[in-house]
Amino acid sequence: MRIRRTTRTLVAALATVLLASSVAACGNSDTGGDPGGDETMTLGFSQVGAESGWRTANTTSIKEAAAEAGIELKFDDAQQKQENQIKAIRNFIQQKVDVIAFSPVVESGWDTVLKEAKDAGIPVILTDRAVDSADKSLYKTFLGSDFVKEGRLAGEWLVQNTASATGPVNIVELQGTTGSAPANDRKKGFAEAIAANPNLKIVASQSGDFTRAGGKQVMEQFLKANPDIDVLFAHNDDMGLGALEAITAAGRTPGKDILIITIDAVRDGMQALADGRFNFIAECSPLLGPQLMELAKKVHAGEEVPARIETQETTFTQQQAKEALPNRRY
Known part of the structure; x- marks a missing residue:
């Protein structure tokens, strides 16, 4: 009888442990996204x-x-x-x-x-x-x-590298997507940097939507409407790379006949700069x-x-x- 009672006691204890484990498992299945829990964020x-x-x-x-x-x-x-x-x-x-x-x-x-x-x-x-x-x-x-700073750095480089110019320096600007923060701020920073130099004049400014295709298309329009372009300021490398095609097709040499300033510093833009087709890039990582x-x-x-x-x-x-x-x- 003592052995049977001991066996029944062990079975009951085991059942209690299993029940407790089951309840605990149910409770752990719903952590509700607790930041302190182990769930994947x-x-x-x-x-x-x-x-x-x-x-x-x-x-x-x-x-x-x-x-x-x-x-x-x-x-x-x-x-x-x-x-x-x-x-x-x-x-x-x-x-x-x-x-x-x-x-x-x-x-x-x-x-x-x-x-x-x-x-x-x-x-x-x-x-x-x-x-x-x-x-x-x-x-x-x-x-x-800091997009304003990027535009300002681009403008400051242009001021320094056209300091000896005696006549007007005609600039065209390829803006980014209309209403976007980088387009608004880069335009603002660039304009602030060149404002003190009356020789530097933006003669045309239009959105190329940050794309190569847009940069090429708008640059083609710029070249037809403004034959005396000295500088291109593109709000990103891709628009500048598209503009290269338009400039070359127009019989002008990018980086020499037209100075090209861009922002971003992606590999293709950096290669264009290393090759002398771009002149300056402000980085945006x-x-x-x-x-x-x-x-x-x-x-x-x-x-x-x-x-x-x-x-x-x-x-x-x-x-x-x-x-x-x-x-x-x-």
Whole structure:
């Protein structure tokens, strides 16, 4: 009888342990996205598009960094349309991602959808491009470049390298996507830098939408309307590369007959600079992925982050481009 009672006691104890384990397992299956838990964090990212070599490198950096950081990335390509980005952000909200990040197509028109994300308790990070919302609580931080500074650096180089010019210096400007932060800010910085020199005059300025095709098309128009062009300022390398084709087709030598200043410093642009077809590039690094993943983890955990985080960048002349090209990552 003592043996039977002992056996029954052991069986009862084992059943109790199994029941407790089952209850614990059920409880662990629903952590509700607790930032302190071990669940994989989900990041919804809406990209502007694939309009340039810079944007392609930016997308690659984000995807690779997410995989390395163990973050589940839900990626959307807006194809340079604001309505597509707004739709993507609303989809991210419905999917209850942990963090939303996006590079805005244009600066204006985001308040409504960003408030929806805020009301859903999902923090938002702006990357590469800013928005003009007066309500700074709609997003946690901005990660990217100082576009005004980039335009200013381009203008300062031109002022220094045309100081000996006695007559007018006619400039044409290939702007980025109309209404976008880089287009607005680079234009502003460049204009501020050349304002003190009355010889430097912008005779035409038009959007090439940050694309090579757009740069070529608009440059063709510039050349027909303004036969005496001395300088081209392109808001990115790709538009400058497209303009090269138009300049060459018009029988003029890029880099000599027309000085070419661009922004970005992607590999194709750097090669054009090394070859003497471009004259100066202000860098804008697309490799934001690692910094973005670090920020996403911090805001998901409820940590305080700076309102603005700028990337470290430089400028390039022909010789500097030659030296940098062998190790260029994009």
